[in-house]
Amino acid sequence: MRHFIHHRFCLSLVTMALLGFVVLVAVQSTRANPGLAIVQDDQRDQELLRSRYPAARADKTIFSPLDLPTPNRMRTASGLPGEDYWQQQVDYRIEVSLDVEIESVTATAHVTYTNNSPQDLPYLWISLEQNLFRPDSDGSRFAPPGSRFDNRPGFEGGIDIGYVRTGDTNLKLAIHDTVGRIDLAEPVRAKGGTTEFDISWSFRIPDYGADRMGIRRCEQGNIYQLAQWFPAVCKFDDVHGWNTLPYLGQGEFFTDFGSYDVKITAPRGHVVCATGVLRNAEEVLSEKQLRRLIQANTSRQTVMIRSAREIGTEAAAKPGEGPLTWHFQADKVRTFAWTSSDATIWDAASVIQEDGKTTLVQSVYPTESRTAWRESTQMLKHSIEHYNKKWFPYPYPTATNVSGIVGGMEYPMIIFCMEDTDPEGLHMVTSHEIGHNWFPMVVNTDERRAAWMDEGFNTFMNSYDRYDIYEAEVNGGEMPDEDTGFNARNMARLMSRPNVQPLALPADQIHPDWLGMLAYYKTATAMQMLREVVLGPDRFDPAFREYIRAWAFKSPQPADFFRCMENGTGTELAWYWRGWFLENIPLDQAIVDVDQSIASGLARITIANHREMVMPVSLEIEFTNGETLEHKLPVHVWYYTNLWTADVEIGDRTIQQVVIDPNRVMPDLNRRNNKWTAPKKKDAAAGPDDGSKQDGDGNDNGDGNSP
């Protein structure tokens, strides 16, 4: 899902929020303890030592191991799936027809459910996500009116189930809002047992389907985007049993892998694209279109399959009468989405994978989107090639970008993006939505419980794709990327706000105002900081690639990710997971004192950690002769104290100034205490620490004024 607020708006929102915050904190800190603004004297040092930060938790510190589930033979202590790992398989054979007169779909499915779990299952839960669009649904009443995921404008939708049966036996289906329970005639047996059932349904297509589906009205026709449109069996797993969190809007979906064989009947003149491979191109395309499609299959350049000029003419479709049935097939996917339109231009090219397999990359878009979309297929191709090279090869035979009513949403092999005019904007949203094919389409995580594991990891990947496209430096001056809203300053502000939630909450439990900052940007920043600052790419990349490889087509939990990264990098990171993922706490590193009178050739630098978060320390020492020295301290210096003294050998040089976090990469709440400057010598007798002071200039984070 796209983070809906455009990044420039996003920045200004943060700025406005910050202004309010500055005032608030300034007032509070003045009231509470006006003398604590800057650390300068012994008494203050003693206070620091007594008021230990990071504050102790009941029986632990920020460094203590996390309370993770006990490892077992399914989910191991190393974070990799174990020898007893199992997951369910759900295969669908669906026939669906699109009726454009009454704007509805009618469908039947034959579902085969394979129970690989160690227990018999007497019932199945299914997701009925179209019920979100009933005016009385929980989601309709939960969403702020007119908001992104609201059922607007009070659309009377919902799914009508015709029958549910196995052979001639009708099965009982109890519907509760967006989920339903099917009681089976016989329990489906453990360890490989299967059950099959048939189900029929229909629903009216909402114009605005909570930014996941719907209809875009264009000059030359309509674009129908269909997603979360069929009764999908809920995921049954070893952690929660049946995953039946309702569909309320912010939480996307969580399902098992399966194969899909789907026949879509649509009016002649429509182009239909979907998850999977088109199996009967010769039956639904004109000879010319077929020839062009075959050409696109081996072409790196974009090939036009249906041009703007052909739309609405005889050349738009295969000659003949009546509707056409498009047959798609997909394996190892966690859902199936599709689009159908009489208004779309269609072009395609291909990506050749390292193993020689090709992926057909295509775009469908209306004439009014051409300004940005003429480049869509090449953008899609670029992003796939980038992610292939950097993380894991795209495993699917097709990838389709669809312009429609949906702002930004991802499904396996097909993504919905909206941006008519700004090519760079379209590039960003395309890179993001196709990136979701890595998280969570391949690494299948629970989007309703852990949005950060798909949105955040994906946003992290997107930033490198973006740097690659626009040839920007990953760590050019200030990290991460200022332009996308997740830089160090924004993070510092976010992490100091007392009412902001931790990011690792279920999607629907996160305040809508914070979803973007937490699940997307804070997670992405945390990943980037871990890679660039804490571990370095040499240590981070093999571990993260191993996480993707080991969990591809499986379902990791947050604990598996934490363990996978700790094992793969050989680093204990409980402090990092707490600081960035599990709690919302601020960071304030400071220089307390620099003393060059201890011994010849030695400087004693005292630093402090004023707030709850801990990070490693980077010091830049500048000498009077113009030389500089970088001095790094591991995060371990905060193990048992918040006031650390580092002895640094400086030879016969004299220190002019010391700066903590010189590259300004840390989300440091208060930069006013980050610099120490040598006092101006009034007479030769004055000691080097006399009147030494922290310097207030160059501050851009001085709003925090933390104690």
Ligand SMILES: [Zn+2]
């Ligand atoms: Zn997303």
